[in-house]
Amino acid sequence: MAFDFDHTELLCDRFYELVDPLGKDPKGRVRVRPGQLIRAQFYYPPTEPYIMEVLGCDPRDETRSQYVIKRLNPGESVTRHVPIKELGLRSDENYSILLAKKRPAVVLQTIESRWLNKLYAEPYVVATPCFTFKPRHDAEYQCNVMAMQYPNLFPVPGKPPGLSKPAVLRFELTQPLPLAATEPFIRKEKGKNKHVVLSDRAWALLLHQFFKFTSGKSLDAELEDTIDAYGELVLDEFKKSTM
Numbered sequence: 001m002a003f004d005f006d007h008t009e010l011l012c013d014r015f016y017e018l019v020d021p022l023g024k025d026p027k028g029r030v031r032v033r034p035g036q037l038i039r040a041q042f043y044y045p046p047t048e049p050y051i052m053e054v055l056g057c058d059p060r061d062e063t064r065s066q067y068v069i070k071r072l073n074p075g076e077s078v079t080r081h082v083p084i085k086e087l088g089l090r091s092d093e094n095y096s097i098l099l100a101k102k103r104p105a106v107v108l109q110t111i112e113s114r115w116l117n118k119l120y121a122e123p124y125v126v127a128t129p130c131f132t133f134k135p136r137h138d139a140e141y142q143c144n145v146m147a148m149q150y151p152n153l154f155p156v157p158g159k160p161p162g163l164s165k166p167a168v169l170r171f172e173l174t175q176p177l178p179l180a181a182t183e184p185f186i187r188k189e190k191g192k193n194k195h196v197v198l199s200d201r202a203w204a205l206l207l208h209q210f211f212k213f214t215s216g217k218s219l220d221a222e223l224e225d226t227i228d229a230y231g232e233l234v235l236d237e238f239k240k241s242t243m
Contacts, residue, residue, distance in 0.1 A: 006146065006166050007237075008157045011230050012201045016162035018187055018194035025123060029179045032125060035203045036107045037162060037185040037196040042129040043098040044173050049074070050097035054089070069097060104130040104163060104185075106156070106198065106206065108174065123179035128210075130156065130167035140238070147234035148227055151213045154206055161187045161196055169206070171213045 008015060022031035032038055048071055055066040089095070105127040112121035133142055145168055146155045152172045158165035162185070185196040198206060204223065211219040218224040 006155070006157050007230070007234050008146075008155065010233065011205060011226065012199060014199045015157050015159060015202045017197055017199050018161055018189050019197050021184070021193060021195050025179070027180075029123060030182075030184055032107050032110060032179070032182060032184055032195075033197065034107050034109055035198040035206075037198075038105050038107055038125070038127060039102060039183045039185070040105055040125075040127065040129075040177050040181050041100050042103045042105065042173065042175065042177075043100045046097070046099055052095040052097060054094065072096075104167065106130070106169060107182075108210070110179070125177045125179055125182050126174065127177055127182070128154075128169045128171055128174045130163065131170055132165065132167050139242075143234060143238040147231040147238075148209065149231060149235075151209070154209050161185075161194075171210055174210075 016037070019033075022033060024030055050069055051072045052067045053070050055068055107125055107127045109126045110123070111126070112123050114121050116122060133145075137145075144150065145153050146166075148155070152170060154169040154171065156163060156167050156169060158167070187194050187196060197203075204220075205227070208219045208223050208227070211217070212224075
């Protein structure tokens with residue numbers, strides 16, 4: 001008998017909600033808010049670190065600069081080079097080689113940083129990307145994820161008006177993104193464009209689990225008891241389905 005892994009309705013009657021867009025900033029970038037569903041290009045490191053090392057630079061014609069991709073030894077000093085304006089590289093910087101893919105995500109926070117320029121703020125979004133289960137994830141592993149047995153993983157359901165299929169937020173890959181690189185989920189309601197956010201209850205669950213992941217401590221004792229009871233129920237139902 002196939003086991004239905006998604007029982008999030010036991011924790012949260014309504015996981016997603018539709019809200020009015022926040023509009024655009026003066027440069028035409030669509031504003032987003034914490035708890036909102038977006039799509040963006042996410043970057044994550046390969047198992048072995050690689051960099052694009054500068055071999056040589058011609059200050060008179062930076063397009064003739066030469067590079068090589070090499071494995072980075074953590075104990076090795078990065079070779080200094082002439083600053084390369086074309087790539088925005090300072091003399092002690094190199095580009096890292098990362099994997100990247102456009103993914104759905106949930107915004108954790110937004111910020112306008114003035115670290116580089118006091119006059120013109122840079123809008124950033126801190127978000128956690130969604131991943132879907134693959135054939136390598138057996139039924140028991142999927143059940144443990146949905147039962148919230150892993151502190152770095154948070155299951156999100158595939159239900160309207162949100163994601164089209166169940167997914168998992170990977171807290172360990174939470175990262176900053178420029179606002180210009182994000183794209184909000186858009187749904188129609190009575191002919192108007194709406195953005196998709198987590199409901200208050202779903203947002204509270206996510207924040208609770210994220211705080212536990214980053215601190216090792218529980219944010220709310222009552223909510224923790226509810227999550228524990230939910231996890232035990234999901235695991236018990238899975239065991240019954242395999243008998």
